[in-house]
Amino acid sequence: MTESDVVIRAVGEDEPVERLSSAFARLVPQLSSSSPPSADTLAEIIANINSVLFVAEREGQIVGSLTLATYRIPTGLKAIIEDVVVDEDARGLGIGESLSRAAIEEARRRGAKDVTLSSRPEREAANRLYVRIGFERRNTNVYRMTL
Numbered sequence: 001m002t003e004s005d006v007v008i009r010a011v012g013e014d015e016p017v018e019r020l021s022s023a024f025a026r027l028v029p030q031l032s033s034s035s036p037p038s039a040d041t042l043a044e045i046i047a048n049i050n051s052v053l054f055v056a057e058r059e060g061q062i063v064g065s066l067t068l069a070t071y072r073i074p075t076g077l078k079a080i081i082e083d084v085v086v087d088e089d090a091r092g093l094g095i096g097e098s099l100s101r102a103a104i105e106e107a108r109r110r111g112a113k114d115v116t117l118s119s120r121p122e123r124e125a126a127n128r129l130y131v132r133i134g135f136e137r138r139n140t141n142v143y144r145m146t147l
């Protein structure tokens with residue numbers, strides 16, 4: 001199995017969400033302790049013009065995903081990559097890289113000047129991947145308030 005057997009694509013609004021739902025039920029636990037998205041949530045993401053859900057497919061199975069979010073602020077168009085995950089059995093084939101590059105291209109096409117993402121240091125494969133494809137670590141403080 002090589003990277004060329006993998007198709008990367010943005011999910012369209014006409015796509016049935018049931019298949020996506022079962023893919024996310026498998027992928028999300030490999031990414032976070034959050035609950036996998038419901039079919040309605042997936043439909044909402046797909047319908048939202050400010051988010052693009054990318055999937056990687058291999059032999060007709062969804063084996064990876066990420067979401068690109070864009071929004072306009074006074075100083076420009078922001079682009080953020082979130083929820084990057086590749087199925088454990090499909091890692092190390094460049095799928096994470098291909099998904100990221102597809103999202104970067106879409107951000108460029110939409111007019112963003114840069115793309116932001118964050119990754120905890122213990123996510124070693126992810127941090128290596130992002131640096132390898134050209135992301136630079138920013139010296140900034142990231143704050144979060146739990147609501």
Ligand SMILES: CC(C)(COP(=O)(O)OP(=O)(O)OC[C@H]1O[C@@H](n2cnc3c(N)ncnc32)[C@H](O)[C@@H]1OP(=O)(O)O)[C@@H](O)C(=O)NCCC(=O)NCCS
Nearest residue numbers: 084085086091092093094095096097119123125126128129
């Ligand atoms: C981070 C992640 C998306 C990368 O996906 P991927 O398709 O394996 O990515 P790539 O193949 O493009 O590169 C992954 C790196 O892991 C290495 N790797 C190789 N085999 C691997 C395996 N079986 N398992 C994990 N990593 C492997 C690759 O060699 C590569 O290392 P390098 O950058 O030093 O060359 C995937 O490991 C993952 O889903 N991790 C769990 C969730 C996560 O951390 N998401 C990121 C949130 S910020």
